[in-house]
Amino acid sequence: MSSTGTNAYCLPCQQLTHWIEILVRDENNQPFSGVTGVVVDSNQVEHPVELSDAPILIEQLPPGPVQLVLDAEPWILEAQAETHPRNNTDKPTKDFAAGYSGHNGGLVKYAEITTGDLTLLPEKVTLPTYHQKGQGDAVKLIVDKTYVLQVRAYKFITLRVGMFFDGTANNTYGAKWGKQELEKYYSTWKAKYEADCDILSRKTGYSKNDIPEVLLSDDCFAYPKKDNFFISLFKNDDGEIETVEGSATNELTNVQKLSDLYIQSDGSIIEGLFTDSIYVTGIGTGNSTNIAPADESVIWGQGAGIGEYGVVEKVNTGIEQFISLIKLQKTKFEKNPNNPIDGICKIQFDAFGFSRGAAAARHFINVVANGKAGQLAKFVEKEVLQGNTYLPYRFDWNETEKNKASCEITFAGLFDTVASVVHLVSLSSKTVLDFDFSTHTDNGAAKLWLDPKRVRQAVHLTADSTIECRDNFSLNHLNSRDEEHFYEFVLPGAHSDIGGGYQSRLSYKEKDDYLLPVLEKQLIKKVHRHFSDRWSEERAIKYVEKKLDLYKQRDLLTGWDPKSYIDSPIIKTVKNGKGEGGHVSGSLFIKRRVEGDLSRLYLRLMYGLAEFHGVPISDDEEFVWSDPDMGFYNVKDSYLSNRTSFSFEAFNKKILKMAKQGDYEGLDAEFKDPKLKRNLMSMNLFHHSSSDSIGMGPLWNESEGCYRRASYECKEGE
Structure with missing residues (x-):
């Protein structure tokens, strides 16, 4: 074979009198360019060619068929480029072929072909089924004809997914079950409360409606507890009382509430974007999605942040859910054979988390930032090999430049990161097991440092260190806070006043008096x-x-x-x-x-900033904040005690508006105003999170003469 067009065994005088003209166009009748290859004639002679807006014209050919073979890598890259989009409205290339005057006035043939028809794929390189060799029109190139070849266009999507990691001992499904049980317990509790108030009124002279909570008996503070077997035999209750404890005593956190507001595509693709959300139950709680008491790992998961339900394992759970989402997505796309989706050209993550869930979100971001060598990339590539999804040839897990990146973290929304992971393994000490139970000094295998090149925007809402002062709830600061796109707020309130989980009466419809x-x-x-x-x-x-x-x-x-x-x-x-x-x-x-309404203020803050930065999230034109059927989002001054001229309800609206405008400077000034802290304190909106139970004691700062929690800077690689 020779590139000169000669062959020692052919008869030139009998063969080199023919020609072929080839035009390779996309679905919009636009040419491809910058792709080299060869036309192989019937004598197996290769004639170099390059795609451009000019037709390929090869003369002095032998009779018979020819083959156009393009160099695989540049051809696949060009065929999959965004400059050659799909056209579902008309057939401009076919119309062009019908009116085209071929070389020497010869016959013009039009065919719709695929990327695979024009190249030889390297080993381990695959194409979506719709673009594989033989999936288009059956066409054989013969000399002395003009061919207009329309190559099928690709349709890739951007997959944007919200990853929502809940906090320690926070579990949406357990909390929903707990609320159901508390609703059923209302009448029983109400009878106890009224009896208590009646007795105290006669003893103290207080009106029954004005009994201070400090005087109430412990029965009024006790959550329902299931009777033992023998006692239940002699009771004739309308319904059996279940024990409500652990994660079941909590309200839904801001993580779940934001997840519910994250836009989820119903299978339709809007401007090439498909969105969905993944909720991961809180650290120390099980992964079941049944509305039932959660399986809880109190010591290792909730206490130490490790084990089956620890920080790192919850990230693994999130990745598994993402892989399941990819498989489900492929099934949805296949339901529309007239406009098939070929794969994912870009993956974007919005990662949210609270408490250890914020640590999990940060660790997840690090897994993504590990690029092609990371766990996420390996799992997705495995699905590609199994045909469960497809990534374009140019997909680059390691690219960091915003306009070129194939996988990126578009937003990180973090509520009061407390990694607090027990470190049992030491790589520096002489013993492998060092049993370091000081949960605030080491983050174990969890990685918290965020690469500013990989994370487009990060917002960290942290609790006031004099109100949230527990020794084992040390704050893990956001790194690079001087970066323009990394911002950390210090906010009045305790840990769960920031991230949510405390109960509000607004969640109990038509039970305003359920204290x-x-x-x-x-x-x-x-x-x-x-x-x-x-x-x-x-x-x-x-x-x-x-x-x-x-x-x-x-x-x-x-x-x-x-x-x-x-x-x-x-x-x-x-x-x-x-x-x-x-x-x-x-x-x-x-x-x-203490009403659990303060976290709803910080929900609005995070929501507004997320919306400002383009996160696909919707509050239904702000209707969600006041809709009585959305009690988990509402705020009302009438429910608050010790009300002053300060309107908490109006302040919520103000903060939401400022956040939606991205007014960081104004927001910072609002939350640093000492009057705000005094107003919120006087309205009993701060929870007293510290106690003398195990791991909950406050940290006394001797030099300042007050309680203040510790905080730690974040170092690169940790």
């Missing part, structure tokens, strides 16, 4: 002191009382209402058998009513 979900009882401090005789017993009691008062005074420095603390700490003395020794224990409690 149980918003009653808060916290053990501020428990103090013990041993004694050996009755003289040291008195000293022990005084010691306990003094210590409790010290902790109360420290607690009050935050700004809590003194009226919310029980008047006298509960002091108990326990003797040791027959001897005079024993120990004294004292407990200081706070009892109050």
Whole structure:
């Protein structure tokens, strides 16, 4: 074979008198360009060609068939380019062929062919079925004719997916079940509450409608608990009471509420974009989607952030759900054979998360940023090989430039990141197991640093460090906060006042007087002191009382209402058998009513900024915020206690408007105004998240003389 057009075994005088003319066009009658190849004649002689707006004309050919073979890589890239879109309205190339005057006035033949008809695919390179060799018109190129070849166009989509990682012990399905049970418990609780108020009214002189929460009995604060088997045999209740605890006591978080507002395509493609959302249940809770009590890993998942329901495993769960989405998407697209979707040209993620879920969102972003070597890319490429999806030839997992990137994080919406992952394995110490249970100093396998080149926009809403001051709830700052597209707010409120999960009466339609979900009882401090005789017993009691008062005074420095603390700490003395020794224990409690509405303010803040930055999210022209059937989103001044001239409802509207306009400077000024913190505190909108239970104690800052939680900067690679 020779590129000169000669062959030692042919008879030139009998053969080289023929020609062929070929025009390769797209569905819009536009030429392809920059693609080289050869025309192979019947003597297997190769004639170099290049696609352009000019026809391919080869003369002095032998008789018989010829073959056009284009170089695979440039041809596939050009055929799949966005400059050659699909045309579903008319046939301009066919019309062009009908009026085209061929070479030497010869016959003009029109055919619709595929990318695969004009090239030899390299090993491991595949094309969508619609574009494979032989899927178009059966055409054989013969000399002395003109051919107008229309190549089928590709239709790729941008797949944009919202990844929503819920917080520790937050589980939408368990919370929905819990709400159902609390709704059923209303009448039982109401009877207990009214009886309590009646007794207290006669004792104290307070009106039954004005009994301070601090005076209510513990029964009024207790969530429903299932009777044991023997007690249930002798009861004749209308319906069996189930125990409501753990994640079932929570309201839906801002993560779930934003997920519900994320636009999900119904199978239709709008301007080449297909959107969907994936919700991942909170750290330490199971992955079931049944409306039922969640399977909960209290110690390893919720306590340590590791294990089957830990931070890293929840990211793996999210990736598995994404792969399932890709498979389901292919099924949806195949339902429209007249306008098939060939694959995904770009993948965009909007990653949201709260608490350890925010850590999971950040770790997920790192998995994406690992590019072709990362877990996400490997899983998707596996689906490509199995024919469950297709990525164009130019798809590049590692590209970071915005206009060229094939896979990117378009928005990261984070609520108060608390990674708090126990680190059991040490690569630096002499022992493999170092059992580091200081959950705030190491993030284990979770990676929190976000690459500014891969993340287009990041917003981090963090809690005020004097209100959220728990020792084991250290904040993991967003890195690169000086970057124009990375922003971190410090907001008045406790951890779940930011990310959601606290109950609001607005969620209980037609039960305005149902206070149980918003009653808060916290053990501020428990103090013990041993004694050996009755003289040291008195000293022990005084010691306990003094210590409790010290902790109360420290607690009050935050700004809590003194009226919310029980008047006298509960002091108990326990003797040791027959001897005079024993120990004294004292407990200081706070009892109050706290509406869970503050997180709805920060929901509006995050929603507005997400909308401003182009996240496909909709509040139905703001109707969702006031729709009475959307109680999880509503805010009403009439439900709040200790109301002043400050309107919380109006402030919510103001913040939403500013956020939708992307007014970062104005928003920052609003939330830094000390008057706002005082107003919210006076309205009992801050929850007292710290307590004397395991892992929930406050962190005392000796140098500042107040409670303040620790926070940690984020280093690259960690």
